[in-house]
Amino acid sequence: MQFTDVVGHEALKERIRKSVSDGRIAHAQLFAGSQGTGNLPLALAYAQYLLCSNRTPTDSCGQCPSCRKAAKLEHPDLHLVFPMATAEKSDVDSSIDPAAEVIGPWRQAVLANPYLSEAEWYNALDMKNKQGLISTASASHVIRSLSLKSYESEYKVMVIWLPERMNSAAANKLLKIVEEPPAQTVFLMVSENPSLLLKTITSRTQQITVPPIDEQSIAQALQQRMGVAASMAASIAHISCGNYSKAQTLCTTPTGTYYERYVQLMRLCYANKYLDLLSWADTMAKLGREEIKGFVNYALDITRNSLMLNLGLPDLCFSATEEQQFVQNFSPFIHRQNIDRITNELTLVNEHIAHNANASIVFTDFVLKLSQIIGSK
Numbered sequence: 001m002q003f004t005d006v007v008g009h010e011a012l013k014e015r016i017r018k019s020v021s022d023g024r025i026a027h028a029q030l031f032a033g034s035q036g037t038g039n040l041p042l043a044l045a046y047a048q049y050l051l052c053s054n055r056t057p058t059d060s061c062g063q064c065p066s067c068r069k070a071a072k073l074e075h076p077d078l079h080l081v082f083p084m085a086t087a088e089k090s091d092v093d094s095s096i097d098p099a100a101e102v103i104g105p106w107r108q109a110v111l112a113n114p115y116l117s118e119a120e121w122y123n124a125l126d127m128k129n130k131q132g133l134i135s136t137a138s139a140s141h142v143i144r145s146l147s148l149k150s151y152e153s154e155y156k157v158m159v160i161w162l163p164e165r166m167n168s169a170a171a172n173k174l175l176k177i178v179e180e181p182p183a184q185t186v187f188l189m190v191s192e193n194p195s196l197l198l199k200t201i202t203s204r205t206q207q208i209t210v211p212p213i214d215e216q217s218i219a220q221a222l223q224q225r226m227g228v229a230a231s232m233a234a235s236i237a238h239i240s241c242g243n244y245s246k247a248q249t250l251c252t253t254p255t256g257t258y259y260e261r262y263v264q265l266m267r268l269c270y271a272n273k274y275l276d277l278l279s280w281a282d283t284m285a286k287l288g289r290e291e292i293k294g295f296v297n298y299a300l301d302i303t304r305n306s307l308m309l310n311l312g313l314p315d316l317c318f319s320a321t322e323e324q325q326f327v328q329n330f331s332p333f334i335h336r337q338n339i340d341r342i343t344n345e346l347t348l349v350n351e352h353i354a355h356n357a358n359a360s361i362v363f364t365d366f367v368l369k370l371s372q373i374i375g376s377k
């Protein structure tokens, strides 16, 4: 991955390149940014820049043997740590890499989409709703491999994706090597939630805050990479609030269909048309889990937008152009007194579906409650 593959963040890229050319590279750095800001691709581009044997003032060369290996995430001096499904065992042999079996799927998933979310990664591993872990065994293996000499590059780079998923034993092991790192070793931690990290670790790292991506860069990337028309790309960039993962999802999922379903739901609820609501619920219950989740997230967004208009805050209303008229007309019905109950009911749908509840019961219950909240009677 090169800097040019990273959406936006021009100022940050410049700061990173300058630190390399000035020879002031902090040995432990923490890229802190919420999901979709691209903190992982930024760290990977940085790693390739350090490993490149022919870097220029603007980017890695992309051509040298180091770049080719780094681009495939297969460089021997690029060490990768990430959460996975793992059972914690003691006394494991640190020469055995606990990630050996999942490094392949991880490379594949990240190369296919460097902006992938934690949940998407767990889905790729078919972990159901379980949360991954960076185990003590992983940490031990890291420490052992870093103590070996670098194979071919000037630097050894360790990228730790989501260090907040380390348990405290693993974090303490890692702390030791961060305190006394081997020469020419750079740790790049990529965190979505640095507050969960041990203070002793964060205090020893240079923190780089990765902000939401600017709208223009997102719009441009959507046009160039996904072939989205300019006006649509601008709308989606606006709604995505600096989250490129969300922007990608909005481009590939039928938001038109979400929009129609949402409008239909709200009209039926307002008119207390119970029979039609039950048939709406029945249709929704037949959708796949991801599609239901997509709809609920969409509904949460558009409901929030209606509230912003109701409160007289149009600048905080991130709606695509075609939805604006509906949001405008509908906004009087979404207000401070009912917003919590509506978002609560929507969130419950996602939670119940995620826990394999019967979708038909979930949606029937949902439409009846929602029509009580916003029905005209």
Ligand SMILES: [Zn+2]
Residues within 6 Å of the ligand: 051, 052, 053, 054, 055, 060, 061, 062, 063, 064, 065, 066, 067, 068
């Ligand atoms: Zn190169």
